[in-house]
Amino acid sequence: MSTVATPTPPSNSSAASTPSTTPVTPAPAAAAPEQGRPAVDWRIRFGALTLIWGFSFLFMKLGTDGFAPPYISFGRMLFGTAVLAVTLAVKRQRLPRRARTWAHLAVAAFLLNALPFTLFAYSELTISSSLAAICNTTTPLWGMVLSLVALSEDRPTRRRFAGLGLGFVGVLTVLGAWQGFSGQDPAGTVMALIAAASYAVGWIYVRRMLSDTGDSNLALSGGQLLIGTVQLAIAAPLLSPLPGSLPLVPLLAVFALGALGTGFAFLIQYGLVAEVGPTTATLITYFTPVVATGAGVALLGESLTWNLPVGAVIVLAGAALTQTKARPKARQP
Numbered sequence: 387m388s389t390v391a392t393p394t395p396p397s398n399s400s401a402a403s404t405p406s407t408t409p410v411t412p413a414p415a416a417a418a419p420e421q422g423r424p425a426v427d428w429r430i431r432f433g434a435l436t437l438i439w440g441f442s443f444l445f446m447k448l449g450t451d452g453f454a455p456p457y458i459s460f461g462r463m464l465f466g467t468a469v470l471a472v473t474l475a476v477k478r479q480r481l482p483r484r485a486r487t488w489a490h491l492a493v494a495a496f497l498l499n500a501l502p503f504t505l506f507a508y509s510e511l512t513i514s515s516s517l518a519a520i521c522n523t524t525t526p527l528w529g530m531v532l533s534l535v536a537l538s539e540d541r542p543t544r545r546r547f548a549g550l551g552l553g554f555v556g557v558l559t560v561l562g563a564w565q566g567f568s569g570q571d572p573a574g575t576v577m578a579l580i581a582a583a584s585y586a587v588g589w590i591y592v593r594r595m596l597s598d599t600g601d602s603n604l605a606l607s608g609g610q611l612l613i614g615t616v617q618l619a620i621a622a623p624l625l626s627p628l629p630g631s632l633p634l635v636p637l638l639a640v641f642a643l644g645a646l647g648t649g650f651a652f653l654i655q656y657g658l659v660a661e662v663g664p665t666t667a668t669l670i671t672y673f674t675p676v677v678a679t680g681a682g683v684a685l686l687g688e689s690l691t692w693n694l695p696v697g698a699v700i701v702l703a704g705a706a707l708t709q710t711k712a713r714p715k716a717r718q719p
Contacts, residue, residue, distance in 0.1 A: 428661050435654045436670050440677020442647035443515035443522075445639040446507050447686060452636025454626035455507035460618040461640035462503055462648055467615045469649025470608040481609045482601045488609065490595040495614030497588030500621070502581035509581070512574035514688040519678030520560050520698045521578035523671070523705060527553040529586035530708040549707025556700030559693050607652060668709075672702055 449458040474481070482488060510518050530550055557579075561570055596606065658667045675698050682688040 428658055431654050431658055432667075432670060435651055435658065436673045437677055438646050438651045438654075439670065439674045440519070441681055442643055443506075443510070443519045443678040444681045444685060445643040445647065446518070447510045447515040447682070448639035449636050449643065450507065450511055452631075452633035453629055453640065454622075455504055455511065456618065456622035456625040457629055458507040458640055458643070459500065459503035460615070460622045461637075462644040463499060463611060463615040463618055465641050465644025466648030466652075467608070467611040469645055470604070470611055470652065473653060474604060474608050477604065479602055479605050481605055481612070482599065484599070487596070487599050487601065487606075488613065490591075491606065491610045492613050492617070494588055494592050494596065495610045495617060497584050497591060499611065499614035500617045502584040502588075504618075504621075504625075505577045505581035505584070509574040509578040512571040513578065514682055515686065516675075516679040516682040516688055516690065516694060517560070517570060517575065518578045519675045519682075520694060520701065521575065522582050523675055523698065523701050524553065524557060524579060525582045525585045526705040526708050527557075527701070528583040529589065532586050532590055543710070545710050546708050549704045549710070551704070552707060553701050553704025556697045556702075556704055558697075559700055560697030562691075562693050603656060611648070671705075675702070 446458060449461075453461070482491070506518055506522070509521075527550055530546055561575060599606065601609075655667065679690065679695065679698070683690050
């Protein structure tokens with residue numbers, strides 16, 4: 387569940403989009419990768435990030451036991467911003483200074499953070515964390531549809547159209563279309579799908595508007611989370627009454643969702659992309675719904691019918707096809 391903008395387009399992803407809510411964040415051209423061999427092997431960090439993003443849906447579900455969805459999103463942003471603020475201070479980097487950059491970051495924060503975070507939290511009031519995670523994997527499917535209009539370089543191919551159709555079949559399978567969708571809450575499911583679409587729109591916006599600001603990836607991400615926190619600080623009291631108490635388990639869940647799933651996860655993700663490249667890093671997407679489903683079933687007692695995992699596999703296969711690029715035609719001698 388990557389949550390931060392990147393100023394350069396990803397080579398295999400949505401985030402226009404990766405096969406998930408987990409858009410991967412490649413290093414920007416303006417910021418050179420850090421030197422030195424990481425102390426922890428990338429495979430361990432890969433596994434840790436998969437667990438963090440997979441458990442994020444469980445944390446959201448636990449958060450709904452004590453807080454209204456807007457406050458879950460606000461707390462998530464607040465704790466995530468705190469992690470990046472400390473990192474910026476340690477690295478002695480400054481936030482962006484140009485007003486135009488901040489204006490674009492405000493839009494990115496709404497599309498990539500405030501809106502989808504809140505919609506996912508609302509959706510988990512009525513649907514399982516497993517279903518929310520699977521809906522999240524439709525991000526690249528939305529990204530492909532939108533990129534056909536918004537990004538002229540993403541030309542459609544028969545394989546990508548096939549992936550879109552396959553992904554649609556997967557969504558229908560997850561929802562149990564042959565049962566008249568009776569097994570799932572329509573409103574909660576629609577909110578989760580809109581949240582996934584919001585990620586796709588946000589990443590297309592980022593690719594267009596924040597591709598060459600001159601600011602570092604960390605500075606842009608810190609600014610985006612900061613302004614998203616301000617947005618939710620204003621919106622949350624308008625959407626729901628202030629919480630009357632701070633129950634421990636939901637509070638810890640929101641803290642983990644923000645500090646780990648939003649702040650610390652970005653730092654791991656950024657390091658992975660810089661070390662092994664976006665193509666390898668995006669593979670996390672294929673494991674995240676597996677972790678989320680396992681956590682929901684084992685720890686929350688959520689039911690698991692055959693169509694959820696089968697549909698998820700079909701959605702991910704379709705998403706993978708939408709990310710394939712057309713091979714360049716060989717030049718005639």
